[in-house]
Amino acid sequence: MMDYSQFLLMPQEIGLLLVFLLVFIYDTFMPERTQRYMPVFTVIMMALYTIYCFCCPAAVGEAFGGMFESNAPTWVMKNILNVGVLLVLLQAVKWTNSDFVSVRRGEFYELTLLTLFGMFLMISARHFLLFVIGLETASLPIAALAAFEKRYYESHEAAAKYIFTAIFSSAIFLLGISFVYGMSGSLYFKEIATALIGNHSALLIAALAFVIAGVGFKLSLVPFHLWTADVYQGSPTAVTSYLSVISKGAAAFSFLVILVQVFGAAYSQVWEWMLYAIIVLTITLGNLFAVRQRNLKRFLAFSSISQAGYIMLGIIAVNVMGMSSMIYYVLVYIFSNLAAFGVIAAIERQTGRVTMDDYNGLFKTNPWLAFTMMLAMFSLGGIPPFAGFFSKFFIFVGACHQGSVAIYALVLIALVNTIISLYYYLLVVKAMFLRQDDCVIPTIKSHWTERTGMILCVLGVIFIGLISCIYAYINGAVDAIGAMFAAIQ
Amino acid sequence: MELFNNILIYFVIVPLLTLGGLALCSNRGIKAIRTVAVVGACALMVLAVWLVSIFLQARGAGDTSEMILRSDVMWYAPFNVHLALGVDGVSVVMILLSAFIVFAGVFASWKMNPLPKQFFMWFFLLSTGVFGFFISIDLFTMFMFYEVALIPMYLLIGVWGSGNKNYSAMKLTLMLMGGSAFLMLGLIGIYFHSAPEGQPLTMNILDIAHNDAIPHSWQYVLFPLTFVGFGVLGAMFPFHTWSPDGHASAPTAVSMLHAGVLMKLGGYGCFRIAIYLMPFAANELAWIFLLLTGFSIVYGALSACVQTDLKYINAYSSVSHCGMVLFAILMFNTTAMTGAVLQMLSHGLMTALFFALIGMIYGRTHTRDIRDMGGMMHIMPYLGVGYVIAGLASLGLPFLSGFAAEMTIFFGSFQHTDTFHRVLTIMATTSIVVTAVYILRVVAKLLFGEVQDEHHRTLTDASWEERLSTATLILAVAAIGCFPNFFINIISSSFDPVVKALQAALPL
Amino acid sequence: MESVGNIILYFIVAIAIIVFSVLTVTTRKILRSATYLLFVLFATAIIYFQMDYQFLGAVQIAVYAGGILVLFVFAIMLTQQPGKSAEALTSQRRCLGLVAALCGVALCGYGLFSYAGFAGKLLSSGVDINMEKIGQFLLSTDKYGYLLPFEAISVLLLACIIGGVVIARRR
């Protein structure tokens, strides 16, 4: 039976494709002189689409025989990603209009939207084939985006590193899935879950390890993270910010869905401990690497690795509180990190300077940029009253809700690590506020789009935590699928 | 909104409004900045005095509830986090203390340069955290305000500090945040055991204490976590090392606020959260912390004897005095705990006074090394007299605050019948001699004797705002010293629930 | 009991796959490497035929052997520097690689061979897989239908095309 009405269950995906098509048409058919308004056009389209998604009620249901599922949490997650992408695009407007990039600016927006589409598929996929396609759609074009700054050698190196690691990891991931398929005979999450109940074989463990490695690559969990820093550093800042927040958020969500929905039965036996070890490693190593970084993009790469470890706490919790805290964490992380990247991008675009030492005395010349950066750092470090504090607290509470002593120990490790992380976040603040330098970055006039983006981020960083209804909104959405966790515990 | 009918919320709103007002000022309009800051500080002072009178009226009218001025607004329903407000005697006097020190601090940083606007903004953010902490009775909001109060320290020291400020600021922030990391875990643990099986979990301190549901095995873990967490801020040995460096580098008003109020958060939290909520473990484990704090009283005092930097001396003296606060809290009887709060008040005011004076002296001589100074009494008699008064308060002279506090602590502690507590008490009392030694040593070197540096002869005495700032504090110190019973009456009944809980938790 | 022909074919294919795989990664000439890969791919296609998935086998030959390999050859031609002899491997590197590969194989092998569900499974006959069925499943929206992946992969390919454009552009 061909029931095309099932497509109506995916309004967000279709809406996104529509935006993509409009952008594509604009890029392809509009005259050259209007091309420079293309970025703004994209942003406006994206904004309209985002607002629309927020306004209309969540589509709930399964389509294509359970291959695709839309429910309240996926809806919320996609909305959050939309907001994030909107911010990224906003901050990229000026950059894409710059001399060296402007010829390819259409492609930037198209690829961004298409990868977002891939992420949507990842989030909603309840079938491994669809998931793999989503994963590839979300990761392959990023290699092209990484190579966007053709002038710079680093950009190419980043792209090469990314694509090789990505293909390798997808091969590992596919191997894992092939094992799963061999054991269950299906690719539908639900059927696999049923078939795997009581299965603790070596093969399952191997498969799980490979699946975790495959998705862990996207999330840059240790030890699958080594590409991260190089790629973040080499890519254009807009791409880095996109990679660090959007891609990570989507992967985290789908990771949770896979682990809980597919392998839920093996939680306490198998993957709780795998994830446990990975979280400890991720948070600790990420922090240790970050401590010594001078290049801010590279620095944020390591910081994002350790942040991913915190996000994983929401998964290991396997409960509603953990999941909603995780989504909330991603939301807050998007705002905080994008605020930081916004500043970096604005400064890099005009002066080309990205190391921490370049930021010495920034406060004197660019107080607002420094202020934004500081808020971002505080939020990332989990300092109240900024949103990062709330998200960290909630994710710890969510994790501890799981109840075992081991998780308390894990949270303690995470907490001790927050001190290290605070140290390096404060290093940035120190550079901007405490240090003096002879060649301070001159006063910069940032473009209104950049400024809007940063202001939005700052507002988000300040108010997301204080306004409790945002968390309540997420929590309400996750509550709707609370049954998913009930099976585990 | 029901919340806004409660006077307590204005202790948070007023500093925030001041913060906003300062944000609107231009960095060049120093007059406007000062005006806004002074208005904010005065408003806080008025509010605090008003609060005391409300409290006295309520108690006078026979309101014996544990907390008065309760308000409760749901904030984060999934975690049962409320914006729960309420004060008892201890919080009231703490708020009063904070208001005093904020007031004095504003005047002490009158000529702050550079970036006065930013300085005052951070300053008021810090005070927001402090006041918020004292008015909250919800674990989450308390913790949030606690950290809000901590982080401005980094910039306040880092930007406006002196000496090895980068190192000190980082060390202070990291160590305090390290403490709060333990604390956070402790609070989460408390939250998950806050109610008996089947009842909704709560973050409200009073409810948790009322439920008394934390299993004993968990108390053994959570009590040390929370106690150490707060203890770090309370300069508990061996987690006190941030204090000498931090204070040495901090600008005057920040040292004042930090030593005067922020370190009190530690003691306050220890008693309000660690001991009150986990009386069983408190009884069982108190001896460890008694040893530590008892040791740190003498240890801090002895260390202070050899320092040559004025601020280091004061910082170590704070270690000693704050050790006494925790020591007294751990004695678990009303008298000693009342003494602890008195000591918090006393130490807060007199250390603030000390730091204010040191800052003013340093601002003139540009050195804090007592070996380089001498005969300051000739040159700046007002500051000299102030310093002597602060010193006398510190060494526990009657009719100044330190005496009443220390005596209450000693006599309260001595009410224990067992040798362990008594020996510790005697050990603690020896500090009064050592304190005298280092205080008089400084006074002799710094104020008396010959003028060491001829350039110092041209220095001027305190300006009017400096006089106002120090006079406020001196008056407060004398007020506590002369009328201790006024404060004791406010404070002591607040300890009844705690002491009752502790006794109920004692194994029969 | 399998037919002898099948068994012989299997051995030929298996040995070809093993030998050429090893050669692919050990030969020092890059072009030869590509050629050996071609053989491996062909052998794989034969396995697909053996499994009665003729369509898949055809795709394997067409896409892989016909498409991808040509790409490889072009790339090799583009990048090969005349006169430059092939790479020389250090033994340390080889050891490291060998360790990793063997560990991986051992672990997966242990997992696969210890899994009770796989032991002694034989090929069942009588499976009818025709093109019509494949086509229907491919465009079905029901369970086991693959319309959505089919659409999605088109997006993926589009994205890759655009990506390729970005990369290939001179500026």
Place this chain on the structure above:
Amino acid sequence: MDLTLFMYLIPSLIMFGCGVYGFITRKNMIAIMISLELMLNSVDINFVVFNRYLFPGQMDGMFFSLFAIAIAAAETALALAIIINVFRIAKKVDINEITKLKF
């Protein structure tokens, strides 16, 4: 003699192992790409064999392989494009050359 499931898994596994070995040891980026093809190909065999042996009633594995081939093609195309791009700048396809970003 029977052709069991394992007999097909062995070459597939070895192919994968060779792919891993090649990826780690080869210096030429194109050779690495070729190794990756081996890995992807071996996974396809797994799917097909599992499908045919264990679950002959359905065609999920076969379809997965089908799509995997397409994905592999896309990946290869993109990767080769990037390799050539790198070659245009570095004039080399040696993977040891692209280690400028580190630590």
Place this chain on the structure above:
Amino acid sequence: MPLNLAIVVVALPLFMFLFLGLVGVKMGRKITGVIGVLAMLVDTILAYGVALTYFFGSGEGQIVDGVRQAVVVANPAWLSFTDTLVVRMGVLVDPIAAMMLVVITTVSLMVHLYSLGYMSDHDGNAEKGFQRYYAFLALFTFSMLGLVVATNVFQIFVFFEMVGLSSYLLIGFYYSTPAANHANKKAFIVTRLADLFFLLGVMILSYYTKTFDFDQLVFGPTMSGSLETAQSAISTAGGATFLGCSVMAWALTFIFIGGAGKSAMYPLHIWLPDAMEGPTPVSALIHAATMVVAGVFLVARLFPLYVLVQGAMNIILVVGAFTAFYAAAIACTQSDIKRALAFSTISQIAFMMTSLAVSSNENSLIEIHEGYGLGYMASMFHLFTHAMFKALLFLCAGAIIHAVHSNENDKMHGLHKFMPITSICFLIGCLAIAGIPPFAGFFSKDEILVAAYHRGLGWGLWMSMVACMTAFYMFRIYYLIFFWKKHEVHDEHHAPKDQPWTMTLPLIILAAISCVAGFVPFHDLVTWDGHALHTSIDWTVAGSSIGVALVGICLATVMYRKENPLPERMANAMRGLWTASYKRFYMDELYQFITHKVIFQTICVPIAWFDRHIIDGFFNLLADATNSLSFGIRRLQSGSIQAYVYVYLLGALLLAAITMVCVLL
């Protein structure tokens, strides 16, 4: 005059302190001095009024059934520890308090007046810090008055601290001179150390008795000293012991140590000689007449308790007797007249202590015999007379020092011609202290000796010997100042002369008092239990005491009347002893060694080092370890894709392998 005025007597100096300290600084120097003197005059008149009313008036219940009662004028709560342990700040008038009010205000008034002259240069211009000086004097007067009218032992402790502070401030009045700077610190710290014991004693005492108040510790229902009350207070301890001694013995010994610190008993006496760095009037007021007897006062206050606790009393006795001799021995060799007077003070206070301590003996618990009531009375009597003549001596010394600008007696010699009035006053003082009738000292010292002989012949002889030494060293000083040889005048204009009337008048007044004070009927007025004591002069003892005094005086006359080599020869003959005495038996050096070498160098410095390098070092080490670990793992991020993938693969494999091992085994 109502006894309530005692409150005003105490409060007026406090008000003067605040007034002079805050307002006076803005006023002229002289005028503040005059205001201070006038206020003190008013205070003195009030104090006399209160004392006379108390002793001789017919007010409410001062004498009931022949018992002189204590009157609590006011007693508000000040600091509440527990429901029962409440510190009150009260005013209590009883015989010794009333007596002390008189002593303090008298001496204080004299000193106030005297200072008008002393604290000015020769042209009559007041010194810098004149206002401060008067403010401090007022503060001291307040503290001392507060101490003597205390209604509870804690109040005494509070004012112990306060007098300590005033003493500190006044010793350090010339704060820029290093010696004063050092001396005031020393005085404060030594007395603080003693106060620590006092505090411990009060803590122990109050823990068992659950009170601080005298009316529950020592006063019976008739509000006079009562052994029954003391006995019941002691029995609250229920025989609890610590290290073999009863806790009450510990408590009372500790309290005595507190008093010993203030009263400069050996070995806590070392601060007093140094305290002479203060202005001489201050020495007269604080370090001769009033503050130093606070310890005696304290013991007297708790007398019934001490009587019942034999061990503590014995300690006092031994310490007192030894100190009396020790200080006298040192006083014989000092060349600084103020130091010599200081040691004389120590010796005399030790007399008072001993006198209190001889009061008890083994069987005194049951039977109230004359001896110990006498010792108490004698002690208080001597306190009173000593205050007068020692203040006189110090003020004379001040006049001399003001005239010759030196403390050393080799700068003086032969001043009799230049300063006749001073000389005569000094002589009266010397005669009084030597115990020559009819001067005040004779009567009080005689009673002390009687009490000592009551206790035992040995104690009596010992104290007589000290009395002899007293006479000797006093006249030694007298002769060395006023005779010995002719004074060399370098400058006719600045030749020493009698000082202006503001300084001379107090001398004359005090000399007059010293002449007549011995006739005050102390045995009627000041007794420990309020019962009048019937005594008469025991002429055997009195005769012997006059005899030993005359021996001392004669010896001094022989040796020091005129310049002669005898002292030198004797010093050479006993070189070691002489030097030891001159160096005060090296007690200062011992203290110096203990505080600087032992406590400072081997405790404080290592602790400070430990804190900075071990404790702090540990936290720094954590940070450094993190940093170097971070540096160490840097190689993981080698930049090579193959290495990355290698780690990736091995990570995944390891993850799987470890989990397999854990799950499957």
